[in-house]
Each structure stands twice: as C-alpha cells, then as structure tokens.
Amino acid sequence: xxxxxxxxxxxxxxxxxxxxxxxxxxxxxxxxxxxxxxxxxxxxxxxxxxxxxxxxxxxxxxxxxxxxxxxxxxxxxxxxxxxxxxxxxxxxxxxxxxxxxxxxxxxxxxxxxxxxxxxxxxxxxxxxxxxxxxxxxxxxxxxxxxxxxxxxxxxxxxxxxxxxxxxxxxxxxxxxxxxxxxxxxxxxxxxxxxxxxxxxxxxxxxxxxxxxxxxxxxxxxxxxxxxxxxxxxxxxxxxxxxxxxxxxxxxxxxxxxxxxxxxxxxxxxxxxxxxxxxxxxxxxxxxxxxxxxxxxxxxxxxxxxxxxxxxxxxxxxxxxxxxxxxxxxxxxxxxxxxxxxxxxxxxxxxxxxxxxxxxxxxxxxxxxxxxxxxxxxxxxxxxxxxxxxxxxxxxxxxxxxxxxxxxxxxxxxxxxxxxxxxxxxxxxxxxxxxxxxxxxxxxxxxxxxxxxxxxxxxxxxxxxxxxxxxxxxxxxxxxxxxxxxxxxxxx
Numbered sequence: 139x140x141x142x143x144x145x146x147x148x149x150x151x152x153x154x155x156x157x158x159x160x161x162x163x164x165x166x167x168x169x170x171x172x173x174x175x176x177x178x179x180x181x182x183x184x185x186x187x188x189x190x191x192x193x194x195x196x197x198x199x200x201x202x203x204x205x206x207x208x209x210x211x212x213x214x215x216x217x218x219x220x221x222x223x224x225x226x227x228x229x230x231x232x233x234x235x236x237x238x239x240x241x242x243x244x245x246x247x248x249x250x251x252x253x254x255x256x257x258x259x260x261x262x263x264x265x266x267x268x269x270x271x272x273x274x275x276x277x278x279x280x281x282x283x284x285x286x287x288x289x290x291x292x293x294x295x296x297x298x299x300x301x302x303x304x305x306x307x308x309x310x311x312x313x314x315x316x317x318x319x320x321x322x323x324x325x326x327x328x329x330x331x332x333x334x335x336x337x338x339x340x341x342x343x344x345x346x347x348x349x350x351x352x353x354x355x356x357x358x359x360x361x362x363x364x365x366x367x368x369x370x371x372x373x374x375x376x377x378x379x380x381x382x383x384x385x386x387x388x389x390x391x392x393x394x395x396x397x398x399x400x401x402x403x404x405x406x407x408x409x410x411x412x413x414x415x416x417x418x419x420x421x422x423x424x425x426x427x428x429x430x431x432x433x434x435x436x437x438x439x440x441x442x443x444x445x446x447x448x449x450x451x452x453x454x455x456x457x458x459x460x461x462x463x464x465x466x467x468x469x470x471x472x473x474x475x476x477x478x479x480x481x482x483x484x485x486x487x488x489x490x491x492x493x494x495x496x497x498x499x500x501x502x503x504x505x506x507x508x509x510x511x512x513x514x515x516x517x518x519x520x521x522x523x524x525x526x527x528x529x530x531x532x533x534x535x536x537x538x539x540x541x542x543x544x545x546x547x548x549x550x551x552x553x554x555x556x557x558x559x560x561x562x563x564x565x566x567x568x569x570x571x572x573x574x575x576x577x578x579x580x581x582x583x584x585x586x587x588x589x590x591x592x593x594x595x596x597x598x599x600x601x602x603x604x605x606x607x608x609x610x611x612x613x614x615x616x617x618x619x620x621x622x623x624x625x626x627x628x629x
Contacts, residue, residue, distance in 0.1 A: 147168040309330075416559065
C-alpha cells in the first residue's frame, strides 16, 4: 500500500507602497499532508482506515527573509529586524511591514488668508460696495517653511516642494499694516499677481445716451438703465448694465454683464489681449511647424537637397494655411494683435524666400523668428492667467469677445460673432443660434444652431479635445480644431 502525500508550500511576496516608503512582506504558508494507515484496537475483524498528519512548511530564517528583501532592491538600513523575526517565528501565513524609509518633511507655503469676497466669481451687480474702508482683505498667519527630503526603501531621495516666503503686497485701494492688508476705500477687492487692491465703484442712474459723456473709469461701472447708440464705456473692473445695450462699445478688463439685450456694437471682457486665447493655438502650431523645418534641414540619414526643398515647401504651405485661418478672424482682432500677426506673416514670407535659395542668412533669420514667436506665446500665456466672462440674455448683430467664457441666458443670438477663450454657453435648451460665427477655445454648448432656411452658421472649437453640443440645421458648419464635424440634421 502506497500513498501520495501532499507536500507543504511556502510563497514569499514583497510589495512596495505607492510612495515606496514601506515594503510589505507576505508569507503564504500552505500546510501539507502525510498519509498513513491508522492503528486500530484489537478486534475480530480487519479494518483499514486512512489517517494523516499535518506537515508544516519549513520555517524561513531571518537571514533568508533579509536576503530576499535586499535582492528586491531594498536598502538594508531600512529593514526592520523585529518584523522579520516575527515573520520567521510563525508557521502561519503572515503579512508584515518589513522595511520603512525616511519620510520627507513636507514644505509649507506661506499661510495667507484672504477675505472671501476676493474669490467671488459671479459678476456683482455693483449696487453697493462689497467691502468698506478699513476692512481686512488679507492676513499672513505664518511664513513659508522649506521641508526636508526623505528617502524611500530603495534609497532614492524623495524630493519636497521648493517654496519661497511671500510677503503681503498691496496696490491701489489697499495698504499693508504689519501682517495684514486693509482697504483704504470702499469698493470690490481683487488679487492679481500677488497684490491685493480695491476697485472703486461708479454708479450711473438712468440711461446713457448722446446727451451724456462716454465713460472711462478705473474701477467697476454700473449703469441702472440702458446704454443707447454710439456710447463707449471703458472700465478696469467689471461693467454691469441693468438694462440693454444698443450699438455701443463696452470694454471691461474684467467681466461684463448685460441684464437685457445687446443689439449691435462690441462687448469685450478681459483686457485688449482677450483675443490671445484664439490666437495662441495658431502661434503654437507655428512653433511646431518651424521645429519640423529645422529637423528636415539636416543633411543626414541619406537626405538629399530635394528632400530638404520638399521639407521647406511643406513648411511654407502649413504656415500659409495658418495665416489663412487667422484671416477669417481678422475683424475680431484688435489693432495691436492684427499688427503682430501681419508682421509675423511678412517675416515668414521673407524667410522662406531666403531659405528656398539655401542661403545661410535665411536659416539664421528663421531661428530668430522662431525665438520671437516663443516670446510672444510666453507673454500671451501670462496675460491670460485670469480669464473673464460676458453674460447677457440676447445678442444681435454684435461682436462679443471674452478671454474666458460667454454665457447667453435668454433667447439666443442672431448674426453675431462670439469669441471666447474657453467656453460659449447657451444655458437654456430653447436657446437659438441664428447665423453668425462662434469660436471657442474649448467648448460650445447651445440649444438649436442654424435655421430651417439654412442660414449660414459657423462654429469652431480650437481644442482638439473640445466639444460642440446642440441640435443643428443644415447650413451649419462645425469644426473641432482643423477637422469638420459631422452631425445629424434637424428634419
């Protein structure tokens, strides 16, 4: 009689925590069985009865466990001897933290508490100042503290955030007193590039018309009435109109809200560079194309002069296409932005003439032009750190430009040009976009776009991951970056 015994098994596994500061040791011990015939008491009958005894796996020694950890890459100085002793001293399955690294001491940024009014994103009606003279705007509770790097169980340094202490800074309408910033006038607080200030408030009761002066105000402007034809309002803060705007121009460095309709004219939220949100993707594409030209100019990998000329021609065509796309936005550009794009077009044209003749000067000029576009992109990104909002119920025959979002809350828009760095939102399912041009940096969301009479309506999102949502009539053109988007027409 023979038996097939079941041998014991022992499995060892090591796992590191996500930050690799701990190493866990798992020992899975599975007992075996050794079978035999059981002895019976004396009896007049013969009986065979099977029995077995449990066979436990061989115990692992502390040294064997330590060697396994070191082989895995764990530094010996971080191994916990008592944990290994516990794991080695049992015949049961066990899980222990076998090694611990040196955790970092995290850095602390300067602890500055700002008043909640600074972070209110809703456009304020401006009927009353938000804060008063002497109100607390900010307080520094503690300085920045640089942390100490740690070391994971494999000996790799765990870096900590580099921090610098920040001092309180005040600008117009505020002052620093000890460790606090206090308002020196009534108005609305703001924070820009680390400076706290207070924007004053100008309230106009009644309509603005030909019998009133245009407004240029360093602060928020509120008009409790309509803005009639051919008026101009410029404000470094918000503009809030408790009425409608007719064939006038509103320029706010921050947000614009029109509670009524916008008929004709230009509305701009964000400084004069709000168009940068739209221009930036084209400039970034210019950099990418120029980089490809540089790569193709190297006479290596068996490339011939013909290959280089083909690379130059392809680059020129791609750059020309960019400027053709910008032409479609030309009437939306401010004078400064139009000048920048016209100058870049001129210089690219001259550079391509030079490099087509394979003149060294042309290649040097292309490099200079590349660096210039890089600087322009950097400057534009800095200008756009704080995006803005235009909010209105209806727009007709108007141009709306926002460095951030445009939000239409009422009937919709008719033959208008809407240009937003981020999103264009028509908040009601019944909103209608009848004709015009909508260009957004990221997303467009509307109710119905186009008309049964197939009025031409153009919608474009500059982000390749962006979306255009709505229901569409025939005659509508949808584009995601440079790709036409198909849609199911409303029948």
